[in-house]
Amino acid sequence: MENVKDLNHKPLSVKQYAIVSSLLFGLFFGAGNLIFPVHLGQLSGAHWVVAMLGFLCTAVALPLLSVLAISVTRSKGVYDIGRPLGPAFALGFMILIHATIGPLFGTPRTATVSFTVGVQPLLPKNAVHLGLLVFSGLFFLAAFLCSYKQSNIMTSIGKLLNPLFLVLLFATFLLGFLSPMGHAASQTVTSAYVNGSFFNGFLQGYNTMDALSGLAFGVTVVTAVNEMGKTNPISNSKVTAKAGVFAVGTIGLIYVGLVWLGATSLGKFNVSPDGGVAFNQIMNYYLGGVGHAFLATLLTLACITTAIGLVGAFAQDFHKHFPKVSYKVWLGLMCLASFLTANFGLDQIIAWSTPMLMFLYPFAMVLILLSVTSPLFHRDPVVYAWTVVCTAVPAFLEMISSFPPVVSQSGFGKAVTTFQSNYLPFASAGMDWVVPALVGAILGVTFHLVLKAKRNGAVESEKED
Structure with a gap:
């Protein structure tokens, strides 16, 4: 192209x-x-x-x-x-x-x-x-x-x-x-x-x-x-x-x-x-x-x-x-x-769109940031995979707690909210995905650098042979 x-x-x-x-x-x-x-x-x-x-x-x-x-x-x-x-x-x-x-x-x-x-x-x-x-x-x-x-x-x-x-x-x-x-x-x-x-x-x-x-x-x-x-x-x-x-x-x-x-x-x-x-x-x-x-x-x-x-x-x-x-x-x-x-009307559309946005936006944000910075790690799928997997769980939990009361106030919904507030930083601000995503990105970049070093080492060994 x-x-x-x-x-x-x-x-x-x-x-x-x-x-x-x-x-x-x-x-x-x-x-x-x-x-x-x-x-x-x-x-x-x-x-x-x-x-x-x-x-x-x-x-x-x-x-x-x-x-x-x-x-x-x-x-x-x-x-x-x-x-x-x-x-x-x-x-x-x-x-x-x-x-x-x-x-x-x-x-x-x-x-x-x-x-x-x-x-x-x-x-x-x-x-x-x-x-x-x-x-x-x-x-x-x-x-x-x-x-x-x-x-x-x-x-x-x-x-x-x-x-x-x-x-x-x-x-x-x-x-x-x-x-x-x-x-x-x-x-x-x-x-x-x-x-x-x-x-x-x-x-x-x-x-x-x-x-x-x-x-x-x-x-x-x-x-x-x-x-x-x-x-x-x-x-x-x-x-x-x-x-x-x-x-x-x-x-x-x-x-x-x-x-x-x-x-x-x-x-x-x-x-x-x-x-x-x-x-x-x-x-x-x-x-x-x-x-x-x-x-x-x-x-x-x-x-x-x-x-x-x-x-x-x-x-x-x-x-x-x-x-x-x-x-x-x-x-x-x-x-x-x-x-x-x-x-169905504006109120219903807004009420049911919020949980989907709380689920998709963390994925969108990490994929956007990974794409913008992708030249630094050659768009390595390993970096993407670690970051997205670590983002998935808090994004899903935030979606559950953002549903209308029929879901968020159920026993399962309340349990999700309690887990978020007890174990995930920034949950009260709706930003509980940030720390897991950063951890995933760090792990991904670490694996990328390790694998890159191994490949470079293998190439050097072949040249010496």
Whole structure:
């Protein structure tokens, strides 16, 4: 693959880099990226800066590392990231990632958030279920049509929707800065954020699902850069990395503004049940009745761009590994499944997505970090195996304790929680996988160095003979 030559030997222009960055921005930034930081600002109050720093670790730094992992390993998707552990693990990991950010949780959420926050307040209570059915149907029909031709993903996201979204978002920030609702540094801090602001912000970043999405979007980004003539893996990875730095940097600045906006809103409102309600209150405060229409437009634009990327990446990856089913059929199945899941409602989707995220994120984080640093140990499967095996047990236990009460409050669930708190460091912060993962990485690198020394010794012996 390294011998493949670029069809376009000229450096990409600033405009072309901007298009790729805009593509990445649109793929990453969905409705959850709007509502979760606003809610974080309300929960953390005066401690919003510390909570924001934790949030930026998992919602900005980690997605950037996922893009860099694709670049460093010259991968074309999430399957390649898990490939050092064998094809069975790679395929299973790919299916779990796509199921989580796809039809089970992530993609349906793009429709339910935009409906719940933007459209539902305008409907009578007896029309909500029908309204969600119609809205989600039209929403995923639009996502299907925009993704039907793979080349349209670049045009739909990078050139059209993102600029409009950014204009609307800038207008929102302008209103907040010109007439703040309160002073962020003097607002009340909820009990969980009095002493645990950083780690709670860190865990809130899981909800964006962007680190998982970054791995899955790799195939979409690589395809888009290929269309610009950068078909050599090395030059393709360089373009992806540079565009990724700019895209997630922009997202980070937006998060800072949203967390601050949420904290200032406590000057006029109590802590809301979720960020959607909080954002709706903010829009109503500044724009009155017009705020609903403004918010609905903003959220729908943010959601549709992410949905297009998710359904496209799902169909591309599954067609590649299960080629008997065409890209268009996989795309249709993804949109249909997401439509059906969306109609269970936002609360159910969020409640059941949390345990899966607590299970998958530790694996994603260690695989991303291993991929980025893989040139140091030549992507040795031994290092991967030790690290992932040591991560698996605490990740599984954290998933059990994060399930809704029907599971977490059962006898087994309580026993798991007790074991975590007694034997695993940082369990109270939801970070009990960190120490085992570090131990696994150290063991893996040690075995790698020992085996490397033995191989070098054997080679020297052969030369002497």
